[in-house]
Amino acid sequence: LEPRSHRNTQQRRVILEELRGLPSHPTASDLHQRVRSRLPKISLSTVYRNLQLLAEMGTIRKLEMGGSEARFDGDLDHHCHVRCVRCGRLDDYREVPHHVVHSLTGGRVAGPDGYDILGYQLEFSGICPECREQRSDGPIAGEV
Amino acid sequence: LEPRSHRNTQQRRVILEELRGLPSHPTASDLHQRVRSRLPKISLSTVYRNLQLLAEMGTIRKLEMGGSEARFDGDLDHHCHVRCVRCGRLDDYREVPHHVVHSLTGGRVAGPDGYDILGYQLEFSGICPECREQRSDGPIAGEV
DNA sequence: ATTGATGCAAAAGCTTTGCAGTTCA
DNA sequence: TGAACTGCAAAGCTTTTGCATCAAT
Numbered sequence: 001l002e003p004r005s006h007r008n009t010q011q012r013r014v015i016l017e018e019l020r021g022l023p024s025h026p027t028a029s030d031l032h033q034r035v036r037s038r039l040p041k042i043s044l045s046t047v048y049r050n051l052q053l054l055a056e057m058g059t060i061r062k063l064e065m066g067g068s069e070a071r072f073d074g075d076l077d078h079h080c081h082v083r084c085v086r087c088g089r090l091d092d093y094r095e096v097p098h099h100v101v102h103s104l105t106g107g108r109v110a111g112p113d114g115y116d117i118l119g120y121q122l123e124f125s126g127i128c129p130e131c132r133e134q135r136s137d138g139p140i141a142g143e144v
Numbered sequence: 145l146e147p148r149s150h151r152n153t154q155q156r157r158v159i160l161e162e163l164r165g166l167p168s169h170p171t172a173s174d175l176h177q178r179v180r181s182r183l184p185k186i187s188l189s190t191v192y193r194n195l196q197l198l199a200e201m202g203t204i205r206k207l208e209m210g211g212s213e214a215r216f217d218g219d220l221d222h223h224c225h226v227r228c229v230r231c232g233r234l235d236d237y238r239e240v241p242h243h244v245v246h247s248l249t250g251g252r253v254a255g256p257d258g259y260d261i262l263g264y265q266l267e268f269s270g271i272c273p274e275c276r277e278q279r280s281d282g283p284i285a286g287e288v
Numbered sequence: 289a290t291t292g293a294t295g296c297a298a299a300a301g302c303t304t305t306g307c308a309g310t311t312c313a
Numbered sequence: 314t315g316a317a318c319t320g321c322a323a324a325g326c327t328t329t330t331g332c333a334t335c336a337a338t
Contacts, residue, residue, distance in 0.1 A: 043295045187320045
């Protein structure tokens with residue numbers, strides 16, 4: 001792993017600015033649309049390449065849990081998420097009880113047979129307020 | 145959500161048997177290869193369709209966290225997983241400290257603004273024993 | 289000047305779907 | 314019988330890659 005040198009291109013700068021300006025967790029495609037309002041000619045591959053690079057550099061976070069499209073988070077504070085099982089909406093979940101998060105982060109978790117544990121991803125699933133109002137029957141998928 | 149009737153086809157039966165016979169968490173494609181040794185003509189779409197249905201019925205579990213391909217688990221006991229950030233290997237992680245799991249399952253977690261929380265998925269990431277022997281430098285991606 | 293980064297288009301990989309024929313109930 | 318299911322092929326979607334050109338250092 002050679003320490004590559006990176007150029008601070010206009011595209012990369014704008015992508016990062018837009019991501020950081022959002023409270024939500026956009027997909028690459030969402031971000032592409034937003035960035036295009038400032039750089040009309042930017043391509044989707046450039047967005048993908050930069051998000052990938054920024055995630056590898058540890059500048060942003062890539063959220064791959066659940067759902068088909070990856071989502072990106074410009075906020076590095078380790079916080080949890082909730083995903084609606086009906087509409088796929090993804091929100092921050094910062095008020096997870098302290099002892100829950102603490103038991104994962106503090107008090108280092110020992111891994112199973114020979115694994116070195118680096119971290120964890122915790123995602124809650126549920127029904128978001130909008131979806132709950134629309135229908136009263138149970139969730140679609142048997143996902144936990 | 146009408147209660148559909150389901151037929152106990154040979155394909156569905158074999159897929160489920162093979163999945164349950166595995167300690168690992170195969171992808172649809174992995175399973176297709178295995179099942180083909182018993183039903184040489186079964187198609188990949190049939191495997192996908194059945195895994196999807198079985199997951200919706202709650203008979204098996206679909207693991208979509210991390211990585212691009214979904215994986216399936218025939219074991220419904222709620223247990224955690226560890227994924228190697230280098231090779232993608234996915235293992236069970238049943239020895240997660242009691243208080244960690246308990247703080248998530250027992251003592252029902254209240255959701256943020258109006259969400260009804262149905263469950264959670266907790267996945268650890270780390271370096272598996274094989275990968276650790278091969279290289280001594282850090283992880284590739286900045287994934288937590 | 290170098291060489292990383294871009295835009296475009298094409299390819300790749302996983303998953304879903306349309307359809308005609310088949311099979312379980 | 315008839316609805317659920319299958320196999321096949323084609324399409325769909327997200328993501329990656331090859332390549333000629335552009336631009337940051």
